[in-house]
Amino acid sequence: MTDHRTGGRDGFRRLVRAEWTKFRTVRGWVAGMAVAVTLVVALGLLSASGSHASCGMNGVETACTLTAGPGGEAVSDRFFFVHRRLDGDGSLTVRVNSMTGQIRLPDAVPGTRRVVAGVVPWAKAGIMVKDGVRQGASYAAVMVTARHGVRMQHDFTGDVAGTPGGVSPGSPRWLRLTRSGGTLTGYESVDGRRWTVVGTARPAALPATVEAGMFVASPGDLTVSRGDLGGASVQVRFTEATAVFDQVRVEGRAGGTWSHDDVGVAYEADGRTPHHPGRFAEAGGTFTITGVGDIAPSAEGTRIESTLTGLVAGLIAVIVVAVSFVTAEQRRGLIRTTFLAAPRRGRVVAAKALVVGAVAFAAGLAAAGVTVPVGAGILRANGNAVLPVSTLTELRVVAGAAMLTAAVAVLALACGVLLRRGAAAVTAVVGLVVVPHILATASVLPLGVAQWLLRLTPAAGFAAQQSVPEYAQVLGYYSPQGGYYPLPPLAGLAVLCGYAALAAVLAVVRTSRRDA
Amino acid sequence: MRRELHAEWTKTRTAPGTAWLLSAVVVLTAAASAAVAATVSCPETGCDQDVARLGLAGVQAGQAAVAVLAVLAVSGEYGTGMIATTFAAVPRRGRVLAAKAAVLTGLTLAAGTVAVLASVLAARLILPGNGFTAADGHPPPSLSDGPTLRAAAGTVLYLALIALLSLGAATVLRDSATAAGVVCGLLYVLPLVPLMIGDPGLRRLLWQAAPANAGLAIQTTTHLDDLPIGPWEGLGVAAAWAAAALLGAWLLLRIRDVRA
Numbered sequence: 001m002t003d004h005r006t007g008g009r010d011g012f013r014r015l016v017r018a019e020w021t022k023f024r025t026v027r028g029w030v031a032g033m034a035v036a037v038t039l040v041v042a043l044g045l046l047s048a049s050g051s052h053a054s055c056g057m058n059g060v061e062t063a064c065t066l067t068a069g070p071g072g073e074a075v076s077d078r079f080f081f082v083h084r085r086l087d088g089d090g091s092l093t094v095r096v097n098s099m100t101g102q103i104r105l106p107d108a109v110p111g112t113r114r115v116v117a118g119v120v121p122w123a124k125a126g127i128m129v130k131d132g133v134r135q136g137a138s139y140a141a142v143m144v145t146a147r148h149g150v151r152m153q154h155d156f157t158g159d160v161a162g163t164p165g166g167v168s169p170g171s172p173r174w175l176r177l178t179r180s181g182g183t184l185t186g187y188e189s190v191d192g193r194r195w196t197v198v199g200t201a202r203p204a205a206l207p208a209t210v211e212a213g214m215f216v217a218s219p220g221d222l223t224v225s226r227g228d229l230g231g232a233s234v235q236v237r238f239t240e241a242t243a244v245f246d247q248v249r250v251e252g253r254a255g256g257t258w259s260h261d262d263v264g265v266a267y268e269a270d271g272r273t274p275h276h277p278g279r280f281a282e283a284g285g286t287f288t289i290t291g292v293g294d295i296a297p298s299a300e301g302t303r304i305e306s307t308l309t310g311l312v313a314g315l316i317a318v319i320v321v322a323v324s325f326v327t328a329e330q331r332r333g334l335i336r337t338t339f340l341a342a343p344r345r346g347r348v349v350a351a352k353a354l355v356v357g358a359v360a361f362a363a364g365l366a367a368a369g370v371t372v373p374v375g376a377g378i379l380r381a382n383g384n385a386v387l388p389v390s391t392l393t394e395l396r397v398v399a400g401a402a403m404l405t406a407a408v409a410v411l412a413l414a415c416g417v418l419l420r421r422g423a424a425a426v427t428a429v430v431g432l433v434v435v436p437h438i439l440a441t442a443s444v445l446p447l448g449v450a451q452w453l454l455r456l457t458p459a460a461g462f463a464a465q466q467s468v469p470e471y472a473q474v475l476g477y478y479s480p481q482g483g484y485y486p487l488p489p490l491a492g493l494a495v496l497c498g499y500a501a502l503a504a505v506l507a508v509v510r511t512s513r514r515d516a
Numbered sequence: 517m518r519r520e521l522h523a524e525w526t527k528t529r530t531a532p533g534t535a536w537l538l539s540a541v542v543v544l545t546a547a548a549s550a551a552v553a554a555t556v557s558c559p560e561t562g563c564d565q566d567v568a569r570l571g572l573a574g575v576q577a578g579q580a581a582v583a584v585l586a587v588l589a590v591s592g593e594y595g596t597g598m599i600a601t602t603f604a605a606v607p608r609r610g611r612v613l614a615a616k617a618a619v620l621t622g623l624t625l626a627a628g629t630v631a632v633l634a635s636v637l638a639a640r641l642i643l644p645g646n647g648f649t650a651a652d653g654h655p656p657p658s659l660s661d662g663p664t665l666r667a668a669a670g671t672v673l674y675l676a677l678i679a680l681l682s683l684g685a686a687t688v689l690r691d692s693a694t695a696a697g698v699v700c701g702l703l704y705v706l707p708l709v710p711l712m713i714g715d716p717g718l719r720r721l722l723w724q725a726a727p728a729n730a731g732l733a734i735q736t737t738t739h740l741d742d743l744p745i746g747p748w749e750g751l752g753v754a755a756a757w758a759a760a761a762l763l764g765a766w767l768l769l770r771i772r773d774v775r776a
Contacts (some may be wrong), residue, residue, distance in 0.1 A: 028691075028694075032694075043709070043712060046712060046713075047712030047713075049714075050712060050713050050714030050715065051714055052714055309708070309711075309712050310712075312704075312705055312708065313701060313705045316697050316700055316701050316705065317697065319697060320693045320694055320696070320697035323693045324691065324693040324694070327692075327693060328691075328693075331595045331596070416693075421533070421588060421592075421692065422591070422595075422691065422692035422693030422694075422696065423583075423584045423587040423588050423591060423686075423692040423693065423695065423696035424533070424584050424588070424696075425693070426692075426693050426696035426697050426700065427580050427581075427583060427584045427696050427700060430580070430696075430697075430700040430704065431577070431580050434700070434704060434705070435576075435577075435580075435704055438704055438705075438708065439576075442708055442711060445552075445555065446555050446556060446557075448555070449551075449555045
């Protein structure tokens with residue numbers, strides 16, 4: 001303890017220790033952080049325990065279940081499949097001649113079905129090899145879509161685009177899927193002679209013997225209407241697509257005859273009559289197949305981050321503590337003593353930011369680390385279908401909440417230095433971080449405005465808690481209210497950290513120049 | 517009482533932040549109202565928007581400045597120790613609180629009136645361009661219309677009640693940062709809590725009890741029957757919050773030492 005330098009690494013370390021001692025010995029600040037953690041946990045568990053769900057199955061209420069794909073994510077897997085067994089390597093070639101369908105529109109007269117001819121953009125018709133006909137089983141497929149051209153897809157999340165354009169009797173499309181060991185290659189051709197590769201895929205768990213054949217699927221049509229008191233209601237309506245295949249050729253050790261399955265069809269209350277069934281007919285090597293549903297990742301369910309609704313309340317407590325950590329010292333005049341002891345004032349601000357940021361990180365980590373797993377458990381116990389995510393994603397959601405808390409604390413501290421008045425600083429930071437997030441996720445703002453708020457304001461940092469990504473191959477209403485942020489998790493966090501860093505630099509500069 | 521009022525008025529008038537914060541009330545409210553008016557649109561097929569509520573939506577932003585103004589009016593004095601001098605000069609502390617409340621209410625009503633008039637003007641100028649026209653059954657807000665006048669005047673009263681609520685909370689809590697945090701929580705986070713509740717009865721009750729939800733029911737001019745609480749009853753809830761905060765402040769001023 002003979003070294004009295006204020007510069008150098010030792011000096012800064014001592015400053016940090018001094019600030020840490022100040023923080024932990026003020027009862028109000030420690031209590032404030034405890035209040036923050038309690039708010040996050042209590043509100044999160046309250047909202048989880050208030051959320052009940054049950055799904056009717058043939059008149060019997062059961063817990064809602066999800067179909068999981070090979071990667072563990074929730075998927076929808078419903079289509080009409082005309083298939084036969086294929087042992088080992090081989091290939092399947094077809095020509096898709098047309099794609100038509102029908103779409104149910106919103107009722108003009110309540111109760112009267114209004115159905116028009118047409119196909120939805122992601123209606124699919126093509127060929128597939130799949131590990132049996134179980135929902136969620138591994139697969140690879142090459143297909144034509146109504147509006148998104150030829151695609152090669154596998155295991156629900158993999159999607160590669162081929163050439164654009166749809167099919168019609170005047171311009172058919174040839175498709176070929178070739179298996180070689182674990183690798184599937186998709187080809188397309190306009191004439192059946194010149195083939196181009198669409199893409200290759202290595203499905204996760206394809207056994208030696210697979211089912212190979214033709215399929216048709218047609219996702220529901222989506223309409224979004226704005227609610228009066230906020231929010232939007234999303235309606236998904238029945239559609240079906242019909243495709244005509246011919247020139248069907250299977251090479252390799254194909255077994256059995258063509259059989260068909262309406263994969264994933266739901267049944268009416270009697271348990272026997274299929275609801276919106278698909279169908280198929282074969283005449284002279286021409287297959288006409290009608291399918292309903294989609295083969296894609298699904299976001300129908302509750303997300304784990306929905307348990308973090310209390311985070312906005314907890315953040316306010318953190319903001320109050322972080323602002324007080326500097327304004328209380330200014331007000332009491334202790335700051336003059338501090339600056340006397342450490343004349344390089346910028347370093348004092350840096351040390352304070354480090355301490356408050358670290359404490360807030362720990363508080364956020366503890367709060368989210370308890371709330372997310374326990375809340376998700378409560379949600380599942382209440383019958384909710386919680387969208388499964390990998391452990392890594394769950395850790396990222398928890399760590400993201402902690403990072404968010406830490407960055408907001410640093411921003412609040414810097415605003416406290418800049419504005420000097422506790423009330424003004426607290427309100428300013430709440431107005432910058434909490435209010436934009438609330439406006440974007442729980443108000444009447446139009447989608448575009450809500451998304452820009454979450455790109456430009458520090459509230460962008462909330463993106464760190466999004467657990468389910470947006471999929472380009474699924475038409476959905478990707479709104480902040482539904483839990484979709486316009487920026488990816490790390491980019492959103494970077495925007496918030498940018499604001500925090502800018503404010504911290506300004507605070508350091510300001511402290512160095514201003515009288516205490 | 518005139519002496520106390522004069523003293524509080526002098527303090528408020530000469531405090532460096534007052535003019536800024538009053539301008540902030542006007543600018544934030546009008547700018548946010550204009551921004552909302554600019555972003556909503558009424559398609560040809562018709563819409564179900566409450567034009568008065570849209571035009572006054574900026575109060576969500578302006579109320580934050582009102583809260584800061586009110587909190588600083590009292591915790592500023594606690595922060596500097598000036599409060600001891602004030603109570604030495606006026607030993608009847610209830611009178612100090614009453615004088616502070618009166619000055620604050622007057623300032624908030626004045627700034628709130630300007631803010632609301634500016635918001636209505638902005639809405640009148642902007643909304644017709646976005647499809648809200650009298651021909652479609654959505655005339656832009658006009659103060660000659662009874663319900664719209666009630667919404668506008670009620671919004672000014674709401675701001676005054678928020679000021680009194682914040683004043684009471686700041687007197688109880690004494691620390692300016694904590695008071696601002698608590699008021700922000702009441703205004704912005706408490707309205708979210710009903711969304712987290714599964715039970716419909718409890719959800720409705722909590723909605724009715726939150727000062728920002730219930731108080732701003734005064735802005736509603738369409739679908740009044742769908743609201744969990746009537747416009748004036750809602751403003752009454754906000755008034756009850758303000759009264760409770762002031763009562764708590766008065767009691768604590770009487771029994772508590774000047775400084776903790």
